[in-house]
Structures are given as C-alpha cells and as structure tokens.
Amino acid sequence: MRDLASELLIKPGTRVRLAKIDPSNTHGKHKDAAIPQLTKNLDRLSVLQYRLYAESKRSLLVVLQGIDAGGKDGTVRHVMSGFNPQGASVTSFKVPAGEEKQHDYLWRVHKAAPKFGEIGIFNRSHYEDVLVVRVHNLVPPAVWKKRYEQINNFEQMLADNGVNIVKFFLYIDKDEQKRRFESRLEDPEKNWKFSRGDLEERKFWDDYTAAFEEAIERCSTPCAPWYVIPANKKWFRNLAVSDILVHTLESMKLKYPKPAGDLQKIQFE
Ligand code: AMP
Ligand code: MG
Numbered sequence: 001m002r003d004l005a006s007e008l009l010i011k012p013g014t015r016v017r018l019a020k021i022d023p024s025n026t027h028g029k030h031k032d033a034a035i036p037q038l039t040k041n042l043d044r045l046s047v048l049q050y051r052l053y054a055e056s057k058r059s060l061l062v063v064l065q066g067i068d069a070g071g072k073d074g075t076v077r078h079v080m081s082g083f084n085p086q087g088a089s090v091t092s093f094k095v096p097a098g099e100e101k102q103h104d105y106l107w108r109v110h111k112a113a114p115k116f117g118e119i120g121i122f123n124r125s126h127y128e129d130v131l132v133v134r135v136h137n138l139v140p141p142a143v144w145k146k147r148y149e150q151i152n153n154f155e156q157m158l159a160d161n162g163v164n165i166v167k168f169f170l171y172i173d174k175d176e177q178k179r180r181f182e183s184r185l186e187d188p189e190k191n192w193k194f195s196r197g198d199l200e201e202r203k204f205w206d207d208y209t210a211a212f213e214e215a216i217e218r219c220s221t222p223c224a225p226w227y228v229i230p231a232n233k234k235w236f237r238n239l240a241v242s243d244i245l246v247h248t249l250e251s252m253k254l255k256y257p258k259p260a261g262d263l264q265k266i267q268f269e
Pocket of ligand 1: 093094095096124125128129132133
C-alpha cells in the first residue's frame with residue numbers, strides 16, 4: 001500500500017516547484033477503491049477524535065489553503081464531516097475587518113486556535129498574510145518578508161504547547177480552475193459561488209504560484225508540515241486529506257485518561 005502521508009509531505013528544507021508536481025496525479029490509487037477507503041478513514045477519524053476529546057490535553061489544527069476554486073470548502077464538507085461537531089470548529093478567514101484591522105496579523109489567528117481536546121480547521125489562515133498580501137502589495141515587502149520566520153516561530157510555540165498542526169495546500173491547475181468557474185456559471189446550484197473578484201485574482205496566477213511556493217518551502221517544518229495535495233480530482237483530494245489526518249492523529253498516540261481509583265470497587269445502592 002502506498003503511503004500518501006510520506007509521498008505528499010514537503011520535507012522540511014526542500015525546494016518546492018509546483019510545476020514539477022502533477023495536480024492530476026492519483027499516486028496509484030483508483031476511484032473505485034478510494035470511496036470505501038474514505039468511509040473507513042472517516043470512521044477512524046471519529047474514533048481518534050473521541051480519544052483526543054477524552055484526553056483533552058492537546059489539540060489538532062488543520063490549515064487549508066489553495067487558490068480560488070481549489071476545493072477548500074469541498075474538503076471541509078466531505079472530510080471534516082467525519083468529526084463530531086461537539087469537538088470541532090471551522091474558522092474562515094476573510095479580509096481583515098473591524099477589530100482585526102487594529103491588531104497584528106496573528107492576533108485573530110491565535111484567538112481561533114483550537115482548545116485542548118478539539119480540532120480546529122482553518123479555511124484560509126495566517127498564510128494569507130504572505131499570499132494575497134504579498135501579491136497585491138498590501139504591506140511593503142520589508143514587512144511580509146519577515147513573516148515566514150514569524151510564522152515558523154508562532155507555529156513552533158503552538159506545537160510546544162500542545163497544538164499539533166498539519167497544513168494542506170490543495171493544488172489545482174489553471175485549466176481545472178477554469179472548468180470549475182465555468183460550472184459555477186452554468187449550474188444554477190453553483191451560481192452563488194461565482195465571484196467576479198475570483199476572475200480578477202486569476203490574472204495573478206503566476207504571482208500566487210510564486211507566493212505559495214515560497215510559503216510552503218520556508219514554512220514546512222517538523223512541527224507543522226505542509227502537504228501538497230494534487231486536487232484536480234476531488235475523490236483523490238478527499239482520500240489524501242483523510243489519510244493524512246488519520247496518520248497525524250495516530251502519530252499523536254492519544255490515550256484515554258486513566259480512571260480515578262479502582263472502578264471495580266465501586267458499588268451502587
Ligand atoms: P472566500 O474564501 O472566497 O470567502 O474569500 C475570502 C477572501 O478574503 C479572499 O479573497 C482572501 O484572499 C481574503 N483574505 C483572507 N485573509 C486575508 C488577509 N489577511 N488579508 C487580505 N485578504 C485576506
Ligand atoms: Mg472566493
């Protein structure tokens with residue numbers, strides 16, 4: 001069995017050239033087998049989440065990034081649905097507004113970090129502050145260039161204090177984005193997802209590619225690894241993300257807390 005967690009991991013310190021990664025690659029997996037495997041993974045995730053919740057000493061932070069139409073929302077819908085809502089939350093980061101604008105860029109992010117025992121999913125994240133912010137010069141280069149190191153320090157601090165982190169870049173190509181935008185225009189049930197702003201952003205494809213490459217390359221660390229998920233095929237994306245989540249939670253060696261005292265001796269009236 002091929003191990004997607006090791007095949008898709010960006011090993012810390014290695015160069016990232018997205019042009020060398022095929023977003024349609026399915027790493028030897030087949031759709032027919034992927035669907036029952038996804039169901040199996042979701043069942044396993046539910047067991048592991050229960051242990052995380054029972055232990056309540058650590059948490060899991062899942063970061064989702066990708067270009068527009070990359071499948072962030074679909075991943076939340078199809079993979080995170082395996083989690084019990086009682087111990088999971090999704091935070092979608094938008095253009096900073098109100099109080100968020102009056103603080104440093106990590107302020108809103110730290111506040112949204114998952115509580116011990118819980119799973120927090122970030123739909124976009126602090127990485128926007130080295131992606132859209134860089135592409136559109138929202139702050140001077142001298143400011144965003146320092147952020148890679150700040151992000152690594154921030155994530156290390158979280159990890160040292162019980163927040164386990166896993167980061168996914170959902171990678172589609174320009175043709176697949178076009179197909180997805182077209183289906184948003186054609187399918188009445190998807191019209192609501194169409195945004196003229198997304199078409200504007202598409203013009204900056206190459207700048208986004210460069211920004212993603214640098215962020216992933218500089219911020220894939222042992223405590224907060226990046227995985228590049230070939231995401232042209234949704235079934236493969238869901239399989240890969242669920243496999244890696246199982247791998248991440250298994251590697252935390254979660255245990256139910258020991259009961260207080262000897263339960264055998266407890267008697268009821
Ligand atoms: P959506 O995910 O389609 O709801 O769009 C959210 C928008 O918010 C995207 O265009 C992001 O680029 C933008 N966004 C998220 N975080 C930031 C940030 N820190 N600075 C500027 N724009 C942001
Ligand atoms: Mg959008």
